[in-house]
Amino acid sequence: MGKVPAMGRKEDKEKRQPNPQKTLSTSVDVDAKLQQAISLYQIGQLQQAEQICQQILKDFPQHANAIHLLGVIAYQVEEYKIATDLISRAIGIDSGQSLFYINLGNVLQEQGRLEESIQAYQQAIHLQPDHADAYSNLGIVLQKQGRLEESIQAYQQAIRIQPEHTGAYSNLIFAQDFHLDIGLKEQQVERQKWNQRFILPLSGSIQSHPNDRNPDRRLKIGYVSADFKRHSAAQGFGQLILNYNQAQFDVFCYSGVVKEDEITKRFKDAASGWYSTRGKSDEELVEQIRNDEIDILIDLSGHTDGNRLLAFGYKPAPIQVTGMGHDAPGVTTIDYRLTTPIRTQPEEEKHFVEAPVYLDFFMGFMIPLEIPSVGYLPAYENGYVTFGCLNRFSKVSDDSLELWASLLKRIPDSKLLLKSGELNDMELRGRTIDHLSHLGVAPNKVILLGGTSQYEHLNTYNQVDISLDPFPYGGGITTFESLCMGSPVVGLTGGLKQSHRNSSAILSPLGLNEWVAKTKDEYVEIACHWA
Known part of the structure; x- marks a missing residue:
């Protein structure tokens, strides 16, 4: 998701290229x-x-x-x-x-x-x-x-x-x-419209690839992202760049990062090649990828901020892959998408244009450089259970809040902690309190926290006994962070779309099936059982 400037895209996200427009000058x-x-x-x-x-x-x-x-x-x-x-x-x-x-x-x-x-x-x-x-x-x-x-x-x-x-x-x-x-079908229809409007017209610009066919040489892997920095997406794909087999692969990063940080430096040091896409047109990016003779080009953004999907439309590499960072974008020039048997059901394959590559996990987890110690269970000190959700607030649907309100009513003296950067906004906090009050949850049972540093964010889990996964868009990196900090996660699987299965696709391979519910009622029962 990217903010777009008045002249041209921000993708582009952004992030971020609002283009100032020239107006009448004094001279x-x-x-x-x-x-x-x-x-x-x-x-x-x-x-x-x-x-x-x-x-x-x-x-x-x-x-x-x-x-x-x-x-x-x-x-x-x-x-x-x-x-x-x-x-x-x-x-x-x-x-x-x-x-x-x-x-x-x-x-x-x-x-x-x-x-x-x-x-x-x-x-x-x-x-x-x-x-x-x-x-x-x-x-x-x-x-x-x-x-x-x-x-x-x-x-x-x-x-x-x-x-x-x-x-x-x-x-x-x-x-x-x-x-x-x-649902998934409707989502793919919108992707097909995007593909028809923006990708198919580029088919006449696709060229043959000059890559060396020597089977004994190192393969060249290219990653395209605007998130080679301190960002949740980087936590999901970071280990691919930091820990690849240098005897078999060369790794090239095509980076849209504007303000680089210590995470960017780690990626730069690990990569075989680094190219800033900042200010570069799709054609310029495509030319660079072709000149680098990339064998496998990997999209790490999907339709999220800073994506360069149009460059993939030119097919600059013989093999192109997606599925990390966001669901597959529905681009016909991308050959494969990474998924898992939990995220994609067999009967759903007909809706995708990218062929599936089934894995045990659909994303990784790069442990943050600085991480707090895991504390004791907060309920021991507080005398009550604290449920928490530290996902971005836009994932917290009305249905999620309604279900969580019913859970709080089941557990005497329990509290709900919500933390998100969006909750820096006082008006949003007020509306959230009002909404929960309307659902029968007293304001003194709700804790709302805004954005903080990553270290303080992780330390917040030491105030949470049990994390609650939102729906229909479940947690990804947030689920990993919660587990890393010792807070188990109750997830709800099924539903009409892949994002509804995020947490179950993480929890089940880890042997945590008892924390995954198939219905809303079961979700509440699991939370009550462990509370």
């Missing part, structure tokens, strides 16, 4: 300088772009576009407070540009200020009702608030305005994973 010279800064920004040369903006502001301190671009650059490097101040300052000078409000919404969203973000996107739409990016980005924040129907409507409106908006399409496909009433 031809300044106008040319600003365009130069924008061009440098778009190819990832942020420092050079920043320097030009600072030069402009020396002569024209109130130049709104230059100030706005500085704010967007700060956003790219995750300096969100600075970005908010700069973009707000630009709006104070020129309040008539919808793009300013879109990028303000993006920055506010990253800070968990979801209601303010919505207001910014709505103002952008007020100024420019046919702005597809404003609707697509509005859909993302609505989804984070759990307002799924409204988010889907926003994505659909973005597509109506701009049918070639690949980011809005991917956002819509991603959102369907969270919808209780949209």
Whole structure:
């Protein structure tokens, strides 16, 4: 899921390339300088772009576009407070540009200020009702608030305005994973539409592959992702890059990371080759992959933020694989998808275009560099049981909350702890408390926590006796983290889609079938039994 800038995709997610738009300047010279800064920004040369903006502001301190671009650059490097101040300052000078409000919404969203973000996107739409990016980005924040129907409507409106908006399409496909009433068949239909619109037209550009056919040489494996950094997706695929057999394979990483960190460095040190895709077109990326003579190219994103699925449409490698990071994207030029017998039922195979490769696990788990000690069972000290869910809040459906409320009523004095970055937003906290109160759960039985560092996030499990998996979109890395920190997970399997089977696909191979329920009633009974 990726926020899309006003000119072009953010995928692209993002993350993140909101493209500033040139408007009327005070002089031809300044106008040319600003365009130069924008061009440098778009190819990832942020420092050079920043320097030009600072030069402009020396002569024209109130130049709104230059100030706005500085704010967007700060956003790219995750300096969100600075970005908010700069973009707000630009709006104070020129309040008539919808793009300013879109990028303000993006920055506010990253800070968990979801209601303010919505207001910014709505103002952008007020100024420019046919702005597809404003609707697509509005859909993302609505989804984070759990307002799924409204988010889907926003994505659909973005597509109506701009049918070639690949980011809005991917956002819509991603959102369907969270919808209780949209099953696998319907999900694949939407993927087929995406494939027909964006991938099939590229078939004429597919070329033969010049790869050396010597069977004794090392195979070249290429991984494509914007998440080679501290990110949950990297925890799922990280060991593939850190622990491969260097005698048999060369590993190349095609990275869309903007702000690199210590995890990025680990991947860089382990890889045989590293190529930044930041600011590169699909054609440029395809040319690089072909020049590297990659044998097997692996998509690590699916339809999530920062994906480069269009590059896979050119078939730059003889074998292409997907299935890690997100469900298979439905791309006909991708040959195989990684799955498990639990995630994909035999009768469901007819809905996929990628051939299955069945594994015991559909994802791995890279243990964080810093991890707290596992504490004693919280119930021993508290005198009551604490159930918890540390998944992203957009996974916590109304049906999940209703089921958990019935569980709390069954266990006297038990409490429910919910933790997510989205819960930094006070309005969302208030609505969640109100919703649970309506379901008969008193506010003093609910603990709501916002985003923290990864170490503090993991340490929160020392406050949780039993983790509750949400549905219909079950946990992945969150399930692994909970188990790693000694908190067992109650999961619900079955359902109409693969994401509903995430936790069971993790728990069952580990011999934890007794924690996996097939019905909602059984889910409650398992939680009550262990409580």
